[in-house]
Amino acid sequence: MNGVSLHVIDIPVPEKTNVIIGRSHFIKTVEDIYEALVTSVPGIRFGLAFNEASGKRLVRWEANDEELKKLAIDAALKIGAGHVFVLYIKEAWPINILNTLKHVQEIVELYVATANPVQVIVAETSQGRAVLGVVDGYTPVGVEGDEDRRERYEFLRRIGYKK
DSSP states (O other): OOSOEEEEEEEOOOTTOEEEEEEEOSTTHHHHHHHHHHHHSTTOEEEEEEEOOSTTOOEEEEESOHHHHHHHHHHHHHHOOTTEEEEEEESSOHHHHHHHHHTSTTEEEEEEEESSOEEEEEEEOSSOEEEEEEEESOOOOSOOOHHHHHHHHHHHHHTTSOO
């Protein structure tokens, strides 16, 4: 194959679930993310899959939830890019773990953390695949007005993220 072909990969995000997609650099990633998750949020449910880029080139995984494990493995296989990881979570929010993930030594980049519909833009060459970016949710349809600002303000306080 000469050149580059582009693919749009739809990543399912079931209700009450969030997905985090990122890039890492080492097989140790799966164990270190596992430890980061279970020590950050008691009761978190998750499934993690990591695409090994050399050696056996397997999808490595860790999980404490079978449904989320399957989702993560399926998404990682569909993306097919080396060193990409897919993490599905329940019983926690990305805001609860993003700073912890950013401090996992193997993590190079976080592409997305969301409950919105996700599409991953993938480039494919003769060597393999790479994530170019993600589409997170939908295009804006307007600008926040006074009532929208009030609703945002009240929502953040109602869920305990602001006083």
